[in-house]
Each structure stands twice: as structure tokens, then as C-alpha cells.
Amino acid sequence: MTVIQADRATVLADIAAMLRGLLEEYGLEDADITMATKFHDDLELESIDLVSLSGELREHYGGRINFAAFIADKELEEIIALTVGELVEFVLTALRNVD
Amino acid sequence: MQIRVGEIDLHVQRLSPEGPAPIVVLIHGMLYDSLASYYFTLGPAFAAAGLDVIMYDLRGHGRSTRPATGYRLEQHVDDLAGLLTALEVAQPVHLVGNSYGGSIAFGLAAAHPSLVASITAIEAEPPVQSWTQRLGDGLARAKPWLAQEETIELIREARGGHTARLSRGAAKLLQLTTIAEDVLVSRTIEEGLADLKCPVLALYGDESVLMEQVDFLKANLASCRVVVLPDQGHSVLIERTGEVSALVLDWVREQSLVEAE
Incomplete structure (x- = not known):
């Protein structure tokens, strides 16, 4: 259980770092990013940002x-x-599923 | 990936199967749009169906270079022709264009018929004089309106933060480039319409202002199939993704069989 928790925290940290990179363009890199953060309502990400995020996820994982x-x-x-x-x-x- | 075409870099996302497959190029609309409209809709479905899918951001849009000038329709057409050359595409491609992207598709077929196997025009018009005038007038009105912070706030209240951000992006594109002005001086193709031999599938929403195009296309194109979706306005691609996906997949399969004969 501890291991899974650690994984979750690591993945959240990874994704938060990717999102901060995207938000930098809008001067919002200090945004608080948690599990409950919404891509559209809270971060106001455009759909093209999600394309970039998709590319970064593929590159990372x-x-x-x-x-x-x-x-x-x-x-x-x-x-x-x-x-x-x-x-x-x-x-x-x-x-x-892969492991 | 970024692909160098002339003086600019175009942002491209390609989903290719292993081995040879029909190539589909998806062209997005103007101002508020980017390849994301396809990346999260038709793109994955077409790739899963075995097509070689090319999506790209038009100049000035998404993650492509935003030059200050150069937004006439024929320059978008040159970008697309240059992109196909850069990607070493050696077979005629099936173009799918949404709104302004459809006009680019017609423009490419008129300028380079050998590059195009078919056109699917979603809520789009061929680039004729009445089209440039209407679009140019609309952009001329939008330019000062979207530049006001009060407008963006109104949009935020009515449509939410995401649409407000897209509108701010559109306002920036209008202010920083000649995109609004360039539409009016774009080359039109009315004289070439009758020579356009490639098959055309045209999709419209029955509540769209573009419905008048149906008779125009049937009267002026050599080969055109029109499908009208009931109870639907201009946002056909986003609001009727499933139906559009099925119609275009059937269309491309049918056209590929015709080619093979």
C-alpha cells in the first residue's frame, strides 16, 4: 500500500511539473496543483496545452x-x-497494466 | 514535432500505422482553433481504423510560428503543399477541413490537383469572392470588439474561463498579425471550381448560415455529395463527432477503393 501511495505522489509531482512548464507561458507557474485541480476551470488550460501535455506524458512514460x-x-x-x-x-x- | 516549411515552423502531430495506408490530413479552422480540435476527436478514431493521420497547426495558431504577416488563403495553401513535401508524402491525400480549414482544402485542390485524393469539407465554403467578403467583414468587426477587456469579461461570465482564454488568444492573433486584413485580399478560385475534379463530401448543420452553400456546391462542383445533419448549427465537428467520424471513415474507404480500381 505504501508503495502505491508513493507512486501516486510521484506521478502527481511529475504531472504538476509538466503543467507548471505549460503555465509558465501564461505567467501562472506558481499555481497550486493538487489531485482536485481542474484543467479547465482552475488552470484555464487551452486544448492545445493538453496536446503538449500528451506529448510530454508519452516522452516521460x-x-x-x-x-x-x-x-x-x-x-x-x-x-x-x-x-x-x-x-x-x-x-x-x-x-x-504493463508491469 | 516541428516541421520547417519555408520561413516558419509548423507544429505537426502524426499518427501512423505500420505499413502503407491512406493518408488523411486534418485542417482546423481560424482564430479560436488548433489541431487539438482533431487530436481529441477524429484523430485517434481514424488512427485506430488504420489510417495515416496528419494533423497540423496553421501558421499563427496553436504551436506553429506566428509571423506578423502572410495570412492570405494561398499562403496557407503553400504551407500545406510545403508540409506534404517536407513529410515526403508521395500519394494523393484525403483532406478534411473544418470551417476555414475546408476553404484551404479547396484551395490546395485547385492549386495542386495531383496532391489531393478527396475533400471532406465540414461547415466550409470554397474560397470565392462572397466568402472572402463575408469572412473579412466579420473579422473586421471582431478585431476591435475582442480587443476590449470588457468583452473578454462578458465572455467569461457567459461561457466560462476556457472560452475567455481562447477569445483572448484570438484577440491577440487579430492584433499582432494581418490575419483580418489578409482574408479580404486572398486569391479566390471561382474560375477553377468547375475544373475541380476531386470528389467532395460536404457536411453542414441544418441550422447553420452556411446551408445556402448546399445548392451552390451541387451546381458548381463536378463531384459532390452533401450530408446535412439535423438540429445542428456550425459546430458540427465538436458537437457531432461520432457521426462525422463514421461518415468520413466510410467516405475515405470508398474513395480508396475507387482509387485502387
Whole structure:
């Protein structure tokens, strides 16, 4: 259990770092990023930022993280409501399925 | 990846299957748009169906270079032709263009017929004189309106923070470049329309102002199939993704079979 918790914290830290890189462009790199942070409402990320994030996830974790397919399965409202925590869980599940 | 085309870098996302496959190039709309509109909609579905999918950001949009000038339609057409050369694409491609992206698709087919296997125009018009005038007038009105902070705040209240940010991005593009002015002086193709031999699939929403295009296309194009989606306005791609995806996949398969014969 401890190991999984540590993994979750690591993935959250990884994703938060990627997001801060994207937010730098808007001068928002100090934004507080938690599991509950919403991509659209809280960070106001544009969809093109999510494309960049998708590329960074692939670069960091390898091709098994198919963020585009994850998003494509969702309705627009679901994408707008997406939280950092949901992305963290998606990454954790994808990583576990391979191991 | 970034692909150098002439003086600028175009941001490209490509989803390729292993082995040869029909190539589909997805062209997004103007101002508020980027390749993200496809990356999270048609792109993954087309790749899963075995197509070789090329998505790119138009100049000035998304993560592509934003030059101060050079936004006439024929310059977007040159960018696309240059991109296909840079990617060493050696077969005619199926173009899918949303709104302004559809106009670019018609422009490429008119300028370089050998590069284009088919066109799917989603809520789009061929670049004729009435089109440049209407779009140019709209952009001329939008430019000062979007530049006001009160406008952005109104949009934020009515449509939320995400749309407000997109609007601020659109305002910036209008202020920092000649995109609004360049539309009016873009080359039009009315004289070449009758010569356009490539098959065209045109999709419209029945509540869209572009419905008048249906008769125009049928009267002026050699080969055109029109599908009208009921109870639908201009946002066909985003609001009717599933239907658009199925229609375009069937269309590309059908056209690929015709090519193979």
C-alpha cells in the first residue's frame, strides 16, 4: 500500500511539473496543483496545452500512455471537468497494466 | 514535432500505422482553433481504423510560428503543399477541413490537383469572392470588439474561463498579425471550381448560415455529395463527432477503393 501511495505522489509531482512548464507561458507557474485541480476551470488550460501535455506524458512514460485515446473516449463536458487526479489515476493504471 | 516549411515552423502531430495506408490530413479552422480540435476527436478514431493521420497547426495558431504577416488563403495553401513535401508524402491525400480549414482544402485542390485524393469539407465554403467578403467583414468587426477587456469579461461570465482564454488568444492573433486584413485580399478560385475534379463530401448543420452553400456546391462542383445533419448549427465537428467520424471513415474507404480500381 505504501508503495502505491508513493507512486501516486510521484506521478502527481511529475504531472504538476509538466503543467507548471505549460503555465509558465501564461505567467501562472506558481499555481497550486493538487489531485482536485481542474484543467479547465482552475488552470484555464487551452486544448492545445493538453496536446503538449500528451506529448510530454508519452516522452516521460513511453507510448503506453495514450492520453489522446483516453480523452477521445470522453464527452466534451467530461473533458472540461477533468481533474489532475483523474489523469494521475489513468497514468497509474496504464503503468500497472504493463508491469 | 516541428516541421520547417519555408520561413516558419509548423507544429505537426502524426499518427501512423505500420505499413502503407491512406493518408488523411486534418485542417482546423481560424482564430479560436488548433489541431487539438482533431487530436481529441477524429484523430485517434481514424488512427485506430488504420489510417495515416496528419494533423497540423496553421501558421499563427496553436504551436506553429506566428509571423506578423502572410495570412492570405494561398499562403496557407503553400504551407500545406510545403508540409506534404517536407513529410515526403508521395500519394494523393484525403483532406478534411473544418470551417476555414475546408476553404484551404479547396484551395490546395485547385492549386495542386495531383496532391489531393478527396475533400471532406465540414461547415466550409470554397474560397470565392462572397466568402472572402463575408469572412473579412466579420473579422473586421471582431478585431476591435475582442480587443476590449470588457468583452473578454462578458465572455467569461457567459461561457466560462476556457472560452475567455481562447477569445483572448484570438484577440491577440487579430492584433499582432494581418490575419483580418489578409482574408479580404486572398486569391479566390471561382474560375477553377468547375475544373475541380476531386470528389467532395460536404457536411453542414441544418441550422447553420452556411446551408445556402448546399445548392451552390451541387451546381458548381463536378463531384459532390452533401450530408446535412439535423438540429445542428456550425459546430458540427465538436458537437457531432461520432457521426462525422463514421461518415468520413466510410467516405475515405470508398474513395480508396475507387482509387485502387
